[in-house]
Amino acid sequence: MIIIWICIILITGIGLIIYMKRNASEDNVHTKVLFFEKLPYSLEGQSIFFISDIHRRKISANLLKELKQKPDWIIIGGDLAEKGVPYSRIAHNLSILKEIAPLYFVWGNNDYELNEEQLRELFVRFNVRELKNEVYELPNEQCAFIGVDDVTTQELPSVESILENADPTKFQIMLSHNPAIVEMLPDDHKISLILSGHTHGGQIRILGLGLYKRGSISVRNGSLLLVSNGYGTSLLPLRLGAKPETHLLILKKGTPSFSGRS
Numbered sequence: 001m002i003i004i005w006i007c008i009i010l011i012t013g014i015g016l017i018i019y020m021k022r023n024a025s026e027d028n029v030h031t032k033v034l035f036f037e038k039l040p041y042s043l044e045g046q047s048i049f050f051i052s053d054i055h056r057r058k059i060s061a062n063l064l065k066e067l068k069q070k071p072d073w074i075i076i077g078g079d080l081a082e083k084g085v086p087y088s089r090i091a092h093n094l095s096i097l098k099e100i101a102p103l104y105f106v107w108g109n110n111d112y113e114l115n116e117e118q119l120r121e122l123f124v125r126f127n128v129r130e131l132k133n134e135v136y137e138l139p140n141e142q143c144a145f146i147g148v149d150d151v152t153t154q155e156l157p158s159v160e161s162i163l164e165n166a167d168p169t170k171f172q173i174m175l176s177h178n179p180a181i182v183e184m185l186p187d188d189h190k191i192s193l194i195l196s197g198h199t200h201g202g203q204i205r206i207l208g209l210g211l212y213k214r215g216s217i218s219v220r221n222g223s224l225l226l227v228s229n230g231y232g233t234s235l236l237p238l239r240l241g242a243k244p245e246t247h248l249l250i251l252k253k254g255t256p257s258f259s260g261r262s
Contacts, residue, residue, distance in 0.1 A: 020204070023239040023244075024233050024237050026243055028245045029063065029245075030246070030248070030262060034224065035252045035253070035256050036192050036224075036252075036256060037255065037256060038171065046141075046143075047250045048074070048247075049101065049246065049247070050228065051097070052077030052108070052198070052231065053077070054079065055079055055230075055234055056085055059096050061096070064096065064100065069248070074100060075105075075145075075195060076097070076103065076128075077108070077197045077228065078106050078108025078110075078111060078178075078198065079108035079197065079232075080105065091125070103126065104136075105123065105128050106131050106148065106175045107150055109150045109177065131175060132149055133162050134162065135165045137170060142171055143171045143173065144173070145174075146163070146191065147174075147175045148175070148176040149176075171192055172189075172192055173194075173195065174194045175194075175195050177197060185221050185222075185223070189222065193223060194223050194224070196225070196227050196228070197229075199212035200212065200230045200233065200234065200239075200242060203239055205240055205241030206240070210241065210242060214261070214262075215227050216262050226262055228247060229242050230245070231245070247262065
């Protein structure tokens, strides 16, 4: 009888691991239409493909087939890779994304495990615009990307000093790997949208509980905050209750509305 129970437990455990591994390898694109009252008419219908926390994953061509329209910009929200990831795999991932739209990148905590010089060589090769504690006004657009370094970085300047260079008449989108940045915004900020990841949605949730909340869209500190579950995994290539996700965000002018799930 004991042997039977041991076999049942082993089979159940193996089956659960297989299920979690399959979950972690899914290619999910969530298409969201986001409405903003202050969106310039010139940005009506423009779209962003947001992908974060790639880590060790190799981007699948199937992911691109899930896109319902070609985005205008691609934002890599940090943790493009981590220690031990071959640079050939990073190059592969960037080459796939580059074929879709211009690339923009902000640093995540795990990116600093890599050789920064070698990573920047790949950025030059694939024309990736690194945004490191700066405001970047998109050419011929009434829009600015504000890239902020990972909040755990000791050399992170004050958010106020970064925003001093932001034109208040531009539609401002902040890119920051860690969603904790929302708590660091000054009261008079003009940021409409914040894109972040880092949490993996908890990655493995037991009975709905995890180390972090699942990815979500919410209004925080006067901005619309999107926290993604991310595309890859860390430590173990497994997911449960927090499937991998990327986002196609379509900007629209109108009364703000959002869904609680990312």
